[in-house]
Amino acid sequence: MSGRVVVVAGASGLVGRALVRALASDERVARVACLVRRPLVLPADQPGAAKVDQRVVEAFDEATLGEAVPKDVDDAYCCLGTTIKVAGSQEAFFKVDHDAVVAFAQAARGAGARRFVVVSSQGADRHSVSFYLRVKGDMEASVARVGFDLVHVVRPGILDGERGERRLGEELGISVMRGVSRLLGGPRFKYAPIRAETVARAMIALAFGEERGVVSTESARLQELGGATD
Template identity: 40%
Template sequence: MHLLLLGATGLVGSHVLNLALADPRVSAVTAPTRRPLPERAGLSAPVVDFDNLPQDPSIWAVDAVICALGTTLKTAGSRERFRQVDHDYPLEIARLAKAHGARTFVLNSAKGADVTSLFFYSRVKGETERDILKIGFHRTVVVRPGLIDGPRQEPRPMEHWAGRVLSILDPILPPSIKPNPPHAIARAMLDAAVSTTSGVTIVPSQALL
């Protein structure tokens, strides 16, 4: 299987990349990024401008797409930019991949994603899910982690302290509110991408422990 991986430099995406390159079910990984990645066997990492995506079939002609793209409002700098990264980029790439034969799309979304949410973050996540589903892949999987427990390149103080508190309380927490480790999310996404089943699957946070 040839995978297209979006967000390979992020917390979850980097775990997906390591797992995919070590997985005998995966023959090749294409991971378009803004900055160069180190060369690794089985990896093609073209540097692209996400605001002006190339139409080159060698990038988009894959079997399955794993999307771990995402940012924060603080990092994005505006609601418009956040929506562009978390909604517009995944949607445009999904259309390109579908047009070039991809049959599966796996999206890393978020717990609480809902197009009717009063919270901007959750509403955009819900809109992304909705619009990806409309494209009509043979198989679409939406993974909805809660708080992701792990070190990030960009500082997220509130998430950091929330993660520490939840880690202390972990033995008594119900599965639905436990932090999700990035390697568990990555494993679920990769397994979903290589599956041969069809239809739509939603993976809740309690399944990502």
């Protein structure tokens, strides 16, 4: 079968699940390898489900991931991340949102991937006063040095979608910002919440674009690329 072979880390998360569904149903994609800690359950009616190849990985370090990334991979997509609350400390958060992302990038590059598309965050900045945004900025800088032909850093605003867990602060933020953005231009508003499916479609559009080098894409542009309507 012709088409790209892609690998996804963070495939069980909010953006990751939307991304796997969109990649599986994309005719330009031949195989979707998902590196997961626990097997994913795909919807029964998922188009292209047979293209999804799940690989359970015990540890998200470069050596273990290197074994799991397909050797004919073209593109790697990273939707990894945690919260400081779940991780338990800033150090533990850094190990996921920086170290595991960079380990995945190195493993994918080592296997021959030419393109890397990674979810960062609106406001990512190595010099931010926010620890979270500093880690995202550090991650972006580290990934840029791995040596891909193309790195797409996507910087969504607050993510909207159905989670298996409650995140009360985020839910409040989404409902406030949804109201504000309706008054200020809808998805074109810089701080509008963005659907996980929109981010996923934008990531794929970017991976199939013509750019080279390291390219960062902000949330309002992701809304356009991902075809958001409201």
